[in-house]
Amino acid sequence: MMRHPRRVLLLTPDAGLVRAVSDTGLEAWALHRSGGTPSGADHGVPPERTLTDEDPARTLRELAADVGAEHGIDFVLCGGDAEPAVLDFVRGLVPPRADTGTWLPDRAELRQLLDDSPAPPTATGDDGPAPVCHVDTVSVDGMHLLLDISWPDSVAPFGAPERGGVREMVRSVLDLIGHESGGMRTSMALTADGPRPVEMTRTPFLVASLTAGTTR
Structure with a gap:
């Protein structure tokens, strides 16, 4: 029997x-609170894939305990603007991170990725x-779900090849770097030799697994 695509429950x-997913x-x-605005329906999530409850945190607890296994939700994803009770519950499912949240690329580690280019990533001749x-x-x-690219105002608009690169x-x-879960902002220098990473910073997106074996 063919399994459904992996399902991500969006809390914000x-x-x-929705498009990136x-x-x-x-x-x-x-997932939204009953009596409130059905936030997902307005952004491309059809009603049959929208869960409604007067207590969203309770819905998450039931899903995590496999009470709602018929929905087959694999992951739950939310931003830092989720309601406090929901955010606290999701934080309890997400493994703690040991990193400080910001990563500066090491040129030796990235040499192969950057095509062995000796050019500094922040300069263009x-x-x-x-x-x-x-x-x-x-x-x-x-x-990795692409949410947005913020282009600098100082350069001409970029076309599809540049965006793809x-x-x-x-x-x-x-x-x-082995990034598996959560949000990241990557700053890319747009050099004459192509894009070069200069900094990566965590962003407040939480992703928790609701699959079998998850620590609850």
Whole structure:
């Protein structure tokens, strides 16, 4: 029997996040409080994939305890703006991190990824510092969902090839450092030799597993 795509329950859905989940081959579900605005329905999550309860934190507890296993939810994803009770519950499912949240790339570690280029990632020859774009992603089980690219105002608009190069470089760097779960902002210098990572910073997205074997 063919299994359904891995399902991600979004607690703070917006159109960009729903689209990013779908583009990565995951199935977006939504959860909202009964009597409130059905936030997921307005952003591309159909009603049949929207869970409604007067107590969303209770719904999450039931899903985590497999009471709602018929829904087959694999992951729950939320931003830092989720309601406090929900955020506290999800934090309890997410393993603690040992890192400080910011990563500066080591050129020796990234030499192969950067095509063995000796050029400093923050310079473009005699033209001074390269402009920098910022790429926001959230990773679910090692799959990197692209949320947004903020392009610098100082450069001409970028076309599909440039955007594709930035996306692939960001995903390659996330794979290289073993980033599996949660949000990340990657700053990329747009050099004449192609995009070069200069900094990575955690963003307040929490991703928790609801699959078998999860520590509850």
